[in-house]
Amino acid sequence: MNFKIFIFRVTVLMVVFFLFDFLLSLFLVKGLDKYYGFGSTPEIMINGSSMAQTGFNRKDMEDLTHTNVSKYTYEGVSIVERKAMIEHFFNKYPKGVKTVIYELSPVMFSTIKEAENVYTLFYPYMDDKNIDSYIRDNAEPREYYVHKLIRTKRFESRLVVSIVNAYVGNYENFKTNQIDSSSVAHLLDEKGTKEVAMDESMIAIFESTMELVRAHSSNVILVMMPIYKAKLETFKKEGYDNMCDYFINYSSKYDKVRFLDLNKERIIQEPGYFSDPLHFNLYGQKYISDTVSWYL
Template identity: 30%
Template sequence: MKQGMARYYGLDKPAQILCVGHSHMVLGIDAERLERELGVPVAKYATAGANALDRLWMVRQFVERQPSVKTVIYDVDPRLFDTEGLSSASYTLFLPYMGDPVMSRYLRREATWQEFYSARVIRTTRFRDQTINVALRGLLGRVENKKTSRMRVEDLQGFLEREAARGIRNNPDARGCFLETIDFLTKRGITVVLVYIPVADLLNAVDPEGQEGVLQVFRDVAGKNDKVVFLDYNRDYQHRHEWFYDLRHLNGEGNEIVTGRLIADLKRLFWEGGERRSSADSTDMDVSSMETILRHRSGRPVEG
């Protein structure tokens, strides 16, 4: 089972690009296509419910295993700093990795002693439906998961009302975990690309002030650190309801569009004639390939 999970998440290969996130990344970005078109190894360590704290430890675990990582694509959205609901017990997703030195430290911190020692003694308790599904998909080589249906707006009113009552949560501890992740990566010379994978405009209309406060955190981080870029794809695609599986997630058509946009930006994003461009200007750049970027990141000279 662990072998299947490692294959699914790419933990077993020396990736140069690592995609990290939750279900938005799972359904929204095609890592196999990234690898094919960029010509470098790409891993996607993303799972539904992974919160900011989980991602900090996911990144630590992956970089410890695969120091080949040069670029991390990190999915962001206005609910990244929400620690309630689905994400409240998300550490249990990583119980299968309790033998990993990094994840063992995380689980000792987050799990109850009953959870930790039960999983240590009874190995089957480390797995739940979600991790079993991940392991099976990895063993079968079915890494990408694309939805074919389109959301039905008329079925979503109840959900939108609940979201309106809930609002955007901006937990300072979760925000601190995010900033610690950025610090961990950039101090190691790893470039971080923050990608706002679109969510439907109907959901964006809920608590716009709270949403703007979170997005400003991402803009500020990118503005202050030349190893960080923020790409906001939400603005261009949030109104394309035919590209959504539900309010939060892209379907296969949306995945195709956003992955293509990301590939184009990764090819052109950072350098032109040796000069760094801002993320806002990324669509106007003319850099030949991601290889140039990765050579520069690794300290090798950039030709031409």
């Protein structure tokens, strides 16, 4: 085969490949934007990990508040990743966001990672400078540049599922399983054994995140997500109370910050609202969505 013809064919194949890769990635990003509510400028943004992911129904809250809601949540993210998410969000929407609902939990100020390689979930948005910087700090150079070059590699299976759900209009938590007494019996032996970490470096990240939110003139509702009673009681009461006192004192300093402790609600005693001690089924999701919407 003539060398020039070979080079021409290879060039054409590469152009076709990268064009298809680019167009498909646009379709996937659009679906992900749709899933997170990055369409019309949202007036309410929800940020958190899997507790917020299973705890809030975006469509229900939009119906209740008559406003656009963005539910920007990832499974396994710490407050480090969540700061990057909020920076990304305000890069997209510097104005118009009235309220940020920010998930709290007794383990949020711990330095122990809940999941490994969480940064891979952010690949679809690596064109954003803050997300790109975060990924560059966490990924191996070869991995980083492969994803930078081949855009469709940025979408792992969990994200593809979310994209499909967005395009078919499925935003529900369809979990109906409930806690039974046998599945949580072991928690009774762990009562009062778990520390509630208050690492200063993590507190600094939280306060820096709140400064960013307030700089965009947004109200903040700090929501301590409900935990099933037997699980909540595994945390040392003094440590949990100290954490709540911190949020009470913090919120009292700012007119636009409110602290809401849902562990004072009856939901924590209702196994029918939980799919496991930390996450919610569709009944728990409705309860939380309705309760928090009342404060908006």
